[in-house]
Amino acid sequence: MQITADQVKQLRERTGAGMMECKKALAETQGDVERAVDALRKSGAAKAATRSGRDAREGIIESYIHPGNRVGVLIEVNCETDFVARTAEFQELVRNLAMQIAAAGAEFVRREDVPAERVARERDVYLGQLEASGKPAAILDKIVDGKLEKFYAELCLMEQPYIRDDKKTIGDLVREAGSKTGENVVVRRFSRFRLGLD
Amino acid sequence: MQITADQVKQLRERTGAGMMECKKALAETQGDVERAVDALRKSGAAKAATRSGRDAREGIIESYIHPGNRVGVLIEVNCETDFVARTAEFQELVRNLAMQIAAAGAEFVRREDVPAERVARERDVYLGQLEASGKPAAILDKIVDGKLEKFYAELCLMEQPYIRDDKKTIGDLVREAGSKTGENVVVRRFSRFRLGLD
Numbered sequence: 001m002q003i004t005a006d007q008v009k010q011l012r013e014r015t016g017a018g019m020m021e022c023k024k025a026l027a028e029t030q031g032d033v034e035r036a037v038d039a040l041r042k043s044g045a046a047k048a049a050t051r052s053g054r055d056a057r058e059g060i061i062e063s064y065i066h067p068g069n070r071v072g073v074l075i076e077v078n079c080e081t082d083f084v085a086r087t088a089e090f091q092e093l094v095r096n097l098a099m100q101i102a103a104a105g106a107e108f109v110r111r112e113d114v115p116a117e118r119v120a121r122e123r124d125v126y127l128g129q130l131e132a133s134g135k136p137a138a139i140l141d142k143i144v145d146g147k148l149e150k151f152y153a154e155l156c157l158m159e160q161p162y163i164r165d166d167k168k169t170i171g172d173l174v175r176e177a178g179s180k181t182g183e184n185v186v187v188r189r190f191s192r193f194r195l196g197l198d
Numbered sequence: 199m200q201i202t203a204d205q206v207k208q209l210r211e212r213t214g215a216g217m218m219e220c221k222k223a224l225a226e227t228q229g230d231v232e233r234a235v236d237a238l239r240k241s242g243a244a245k246a247a248t249r250s251g252r253d254a255r256e257g258i259i260e261s262y263i264h265p266g267n268r269v270g271v272l273i274e275v276n277c278e279t280d281f282v283a284r285t286a287e288f289q290e291l292v293r294n295l296a297m298q299i300a301a302a303g304a305e306f307v308r309r310e311d312v313p314a315e316r317v318a319r320e321r322d323v324y325l326g327q328l329e330a331s332g333k334p335a336a337i338l339d340k341i342v343d344g345k346l347e348k349f350y351a352e353l354c355l356m357e358q359p360y361i362r363d364d365k366k367t368i369g370d371l372v373r374e375a376g377s378k379t380g381e382n383v384v385v386r387r388f389s390r391f392r393l394g395l396d
Contacts, residue, residue, distance in 0.1 A: 038319065038322065038323050038326070039326075041323045041326075041327070042323055042326030042327055042329075043326075044327065057393065057394035058393070058394070059393060059394070060267035060268075060393070061263060061267050061268060061269065061270035061391045061392075061393055062263060062267060062270065063261030063262075063263055063270055063272060064261075065259060065260060065261055069258035069259050069260060069283075070258075070259060071259065072259035072260065072261055072272050072274075073272070074261060074270050074271070074272035074389050074391055076270075076391045076393065078393075078394065085267075121236065124236065125236050125239045125240055128236070128237075128239075128240030128241075129239070129240055129242070131240075189391065191272050191389035191391075193259045193272055193274045193387065193389075194259075195255065195256070195257060195258070195259055195274065195276075196255035196256070196257070196276065
């Protein structure tokens with residue numbers, strides 16, 4: 001069992017324990033970081049019971065509450081330096097992203113974030129809808145793939161057309177911000193609440 | 199297989215399909231609401247692909263972003279009428295709850311929301327910490343129970359002492375709001391983001 005530098009780094013961030021303690025704990029748990037966290041907590045080597053990790057990621061957390069307080073969004077966008085995070089341009093980007101999510105209702109940041117089970121379920125529903133059409137299987141597959149692309153474009157933030165300029169996607173908008181600032185700009189996560197709903 | 203009125207109501211809310219269609223779909227899926235949703239989507243009876251439920255719950259969605267934009271909270275608090283939701287008192291309560299979550303870092307609304315696996319893991323860590331103490335098992339159990347109570351009081355919003363008046367818990371605060379308004383006041387959910395962390 002090879003313990004990777006990345007596992008050690010993760011464990012150090014999670015527990016604040018020393019390098020050698022982390023390596024030892026990982027060796028004992030065959031590289032299972034979660035179990036290593038528990039082991040370090042048991043032995044008292046972990047600095048705190050809860051996650052106290054440090055991470056190089058900079059950026060800002062912002063919110064947008066739609067007037068009437070029935071829809072709200074919380075978002076984290078990362079960049080590489082606090083300097084960029086404090087610029088008006090970066091902050092405007094984040095506000096625009098939060099408004100986009102409130103208005104257009106993304107559920108995921110990018111298509112890789114959609115659980116495989118959800119995709120399988122969509123595929124099954126589309127096939128069910130087409131069952132009576134009598135079309136050959138190869139055609140059905142193409143139609144289902146097309147519907148899935150539409151599903152991703154609707155539910156994944158990065159693939160949605162930007163509400164303030166539908167000639168570009170949100171992915172384009174974020175990449176533009178990356179070029180302008182010279183930093184890697186990443187939408188890390190968001191939450192969207194609708195009153196009484198999802 | 200008995201189909202309950204509640205299942206039919208849920209399915210109607212989720213799909214917007216008619217009462218008889220919902221009953222039929224539930225009968226065919228042995229009361230499995232998720233599969234019934236899919237069946238109604240396949241047959242075209244569901245009004246929309248995404249959840250379009252209606253719910254009687256009123257209240258507001260609010261956010262609190264800590265100065266510096268490194269910690270942010272999104273919260274939904276429900277009451278029974280829009281009239282109460284619009285009062286200054288209710289809105290102040292929600293703002294105070296959002297600030298509490300930002301400052302004190304709850305992870306769950308109430309102890310029932312903590313996954314059983316997480317509780318088992320905490321219990322295991324506490325037992326590990328006490329292993330070397332040589333105390334009898336009955337005493338160990340008591341100590342572990344005590345530590346678990348502390349864990350709940352730290353991580354569950356409703357059990358935390360209120361940061362602006364630590365003589366009461368957040369549960370007390372919410373119940374007071376319920377008595378004052380004469381309505382059931384419920385913290386439904388929240389998200390808390392820390393920049394680059396959890």
